[in-house]
Amino acid sequence: xxxxxxxxxxxxxxxxxxxxxxxxxxxxxxxxxxxxxxxxxxxxxxxxxxxxxxxxxxxxxxxxxxxxxxxxxxxxxxxxxxxxxxxxxxxxxxxxxxxxxxxxxxxxxxxxxxxxxxxxxxxxxxxxxxxxxxxxxxxxxxxxxxxxxxxxxxxxxxxxxxxxxxxxxxxxxxxxxxxxxxxxxxxxxxxxxxxxxxxxxxxxxxxxxxxxxxxxxxxxxxxxxxxxxxxxxxxxxxxxxxxxxxxxxxxxxxxxxxxxxxxxxxxxxxxxxxxxxxxxxxxxxxxxxxxxxxxxx
Amino acid sequence: xxxxxxxxxxxxxxxxxxxxxxxxxxxxxxxxxxxxxxxxxxxxxxxxxxxxxxxxxxxxxxxxxxxxxxxxxxxxxxxxxxxxxxxxxxxxxxxxxxxxxxxxxxxxxxxxxxxxxxxxxxxxxxxxxxxxxxxxxxxxxxxxxxxxxxxxxxxxxxxxxxxxxxxxxxxxxxxxxxxxxxxxxxxxxxxxxxxxxxxxxxxxxxxxxxxxxxxxxxxxxxxxxxxxxx
Numbered sequence: 001x002x003x004x005x006x007x008x009x010x011x012x013x014x015x016x017x018x019x020x021x022x023x024x025x026x027x028x029x030x031x032x033x034x035x036x037x038x039x040x041x042x043x044x045x046x047x048x049x050x051x052x053x054x055x056x057x058x059x060x061x062x063x064x065x066x067x068x069x070x071x072x073x074x075x076x077x078x079x080x081x082x083x084x085x086x087x088x089x090x091x092x093x094x095x096x097x098x099x100x101x102x103x104x105x106x107x108x109x110x111x112x113x114x115x116x117x118x119x120x121x122x123x124x125x126x127x128x129x130x131x132x133x134x135x136x137x138x139x140x141x142x143x144x145x146x147x148x149x150x151x152x153x154x155x156x157x158x159x160x161x162x163x164x165x166x167x168x169x170x171x172x173x174x175x176x177x178x179x180x181x182x183x184x185x186x187x188x189x190x191x192x193x194x195x196x197x198x199x200x201x202x203x204x205x206x207x208x209x210x211x212x213x214x215x216x217x218x219x220x221x222x223x224x225x226x227x228x229x230x231x232x233x234x235x236x237x238x239x240x241x242x243x244x245x246x247x248x249x250x251x252x253x254x255x256x257x258x259x260x261x262x263x264x265x266x267x268x269x270x271x272x273x274x275x276x277x278x279x280x281x282x283x284x285x286x287x288x289x290x291x292x293x294x295x296x297x
Numbered sequence: 298x299x300x301x302x303x304x305x306x307x308x309x310x311x312x313x314x315x316x317x318x319x320x321x322x323x324x325x326x327x328x329x330x331x332x333x334x335x336x337x338x339x340x341x342x343x344x345x346x347x348x349x350x351x352x353x354x355x356x357x358x359x360x361x362x363x364x365x366x367x368x369x370x371x372x373x374x375x376x377x378x379x380x381x382x383x384x385x386x387x388x389x390x391x392x393x394x395x396x397x398x399x400x401x402x403x404x405x406x407x408x409x410x411x412x413x414x415x416x417x418x419x420x421x422x423x424x425x426x427x428x429x430x431x432x433x434x435x436x437x438x439x440x441x442x443x444x445x446x447x448x449x450x451x452x453x454x455x456x457x458x459x460x461x462x463x464x465x466x467x468x469x470x471x472x473x474x475x476x477x478x479x480x481x482x483x484x485x486x487x488x489x490x491x492x493x494x495x496x497x498x499x500x501x502x503x504x505x506x507x508x509x510x511x512x513x514x515x516x517x518x519x520x521x522x523x524x525x526x527x
Contacts (some may be wrong), residue, residue: 005407043378209453210349211405212371290457 013222031231034180188286228283306356316342318512381450385465440471499523502514
């Protein structure tokens with residue numbers, strides 16, 4: 001394609017945008033609304049994922065060693081645990097250390113338990129982190145079947161609820177984003193159809209004098225691209241500004257130390273790139289949909 | 298070799314209308330052919346099949362040695378660059394000037410700017426509209442508008458010019474003006490195929506006449522007459 005032709009296509013596509021006035025406005029608005037929701041959900045989902053990840057990292061499996069275990073047997077157990085491919089880390093907490101932590105955690109009342117130092121009733125404990133938190137239950141079962149394990153504990157309930165909740169929100173997000181994107185695509189397709197109907201004669205003449213389909217298609221392709229891109233400007237600006245404000249006001253201090261929001265950068269930049277990309281795809285898709293059947297002259 | 302050849306061509310539209318029922322013709326390079334016949338006899342379909350706006354249901358059409366039924370869809374634009382088409386209703390773009398309406402046909406096939414300027418002025422000279430290059434279509438008379446359409450049709454130097462009732466909307470005097478231009482173009486070697494209802498023209502400017510009735514050729518005479526009560 002010649003450089004001059006490229007210029008012509010961009011020029012024509014731009015003219016269509018202005019010529020279609022209200023329909024341009026309607027479809028850009030549709031993309032704007034869609035992308036606002038998409039963007040808000042993306043921010044929510046990315047934060048949820050982050051939150052889930054940090055919680056998942058905290059899921060620890062506590063393995064209590066039988067009191068009667070000898071040192072050699074315990075070493076065997078240690079190697080066994082470390083041999084698990086699904087286990088990320090194994091930390092050994094001897095019963096003396098466990099008792100001290102316990103006493104410390106009680107403050108002054110801990111004094112009552114200092115007497116236990118000579119006759120420690122606690123078990124030695126291994127704190128295990130799974131490589132992949134979703135495998136936790138399987139790992140627990142396997143560890144329970146090892147010798148010299150008295151019992152295993154892990155925060156099972158929180159963990160299950162967390163997975164259900166994040167999955168649920170992800171599904172709602174995907175459905176909503178999908179639905180809105182299709183609405184936007186159809187509106188754009190309709191706007192471009194208007195251009196095509198208005199320029200039917202022109203297209204017919206182009207075909208009759210031997211313009212290729214590609215040549216005819218380009219301006220509409222560019223019109224769609226512009227509609228989608230214009231539609232992404234307001235959502236990007238609004239969500240960028242909004243998240244900055246939000247993060248400054250409450251993001252850093254939720255009061256719950258396990259609930260941390262993602263920092264503003266690079267999150268808002270990633271979000272902007274995603275929205276721009278989705279806008280462009282939606283626009284081009286809409287134009288491709290409406291142009292296809294008009295070219296069969 | 299024939300420039301345009303049809304061999305037992307049939308066309309039945311999806312709604313069941315049988316527009317063309319077994320037509321075979323042979324048109325040589327440089328000929329001037331009138332296509333006559335009552336409305337709805339299949340003239341338009343016959344013409345449309347030549348520039349591949351319609352595909353025949355059966356039979357073969359070849360233009361300049363290229364078989365239209367074997368040509369690939371994406372090569373059709375290149376086939377059409379070798380044909381000019383003129384319609385009864387001119388089909389000019391109202392927002393473009395005379396010059397732009399003609400140059401448009403060269404732009405869409407990506408000709409260079411220098412070529413375009415030179416060639417457009419050349420064809421505007423042929424149709425005697427050089428002095429109205431900057432006018433808009435609505436500032437012109439019907440005859441002048443049709444001349445712009447002719448200029449657009451011949452600007453890419455096609456070997457065939459297909460005209461579908463080019464004088465249908467024009468008064469007799471203006472029609473003759475158009476015919477003189479078409480004859481001039483024909484004299485320069487372009488084959489012309491013209492569907493028409495204009496008895497006066499066909500009977501006075503004697504050319505080959507192909508008459509179509511009920512989708513068949515009823516008459517094909519070298520220097521024929523219109524032959525219908527119109």
